[in-house]
Amino acid sequence: TFWQDFRTAVSKHDVETVARLSKFPIDMSYSIASIKTKAQLTKRYRQLFNEQSDAAACFAKAKPEVDADNPKHFSVACPDAAGNEVVIYHFQQTRAGWKFTGLDNINE
Numbered sequence: 001t002f003w004q005d006f007r008t009a010v011s012k013h014d015v016e017t018v019a020r021l022s023k024f025p026i027d028m029s030y031s032i033a034s035i036k037t038k039a040q041l042t043k044r045y046r047q048l049f050n051e052q053s054d055a056a057a058c059f060a061k062a063k064p065e066v067d068a069d070n071p072k073h074f075s076v077a078c079p080d081a082a083g084n085e086v087v088i089y090h091f092q093q094t095r096a097g098w099k100f101t102g103l104d105n106i107n108e
Contacts, residue, residue, distance in 0.1 A: 002091075002098035007059035010049055015042050023094060027102030034102075052105055053078035053087035064091070080107070 002021065009017035019041050025034040026041065026048070035041050035048065049055035058078035067073040072093040077085040090102045 003064055006091075006098075006100060007056075010059055011056040013045070015045055018045075018100070021098070021100055023092065023099035023101050026100065027090070027104070029103060029105040048103060052103070053080055055089065058087075080105070 005017065006021050008014075009021065015038075019038040022041065024038075024041075025036045027034050028048075029052070032047075035044055041048070055078060059076065062076045062078065064074045064076050067075070074091050076089045076091075078087045078089065079085050080087055084107075086106045088104045088106060089100065090104065091098055092101045093099075
């Protein structure tokens, strides 16, 4: 249910729910400052979910991939503007449940 809730929140631009389902600080791609608070998430929402990839469109069809070495982590790969699946969203199971933890671009 976490994945369903998270992708629905992203598709609706529901910053409140995305923040509740996230673990701060949210790590960002190389050389981009992490997102440390809900206020920063609100300001940088587009950067996180629309700048490097269209996360809402991607999440609608993407299947999460569990980390074989650590089943408490999973990721979702999304395409960049060129169609290469290089934008990776990371998630982790915490004491409070599953949380979004960061974004990585494997080209950077």
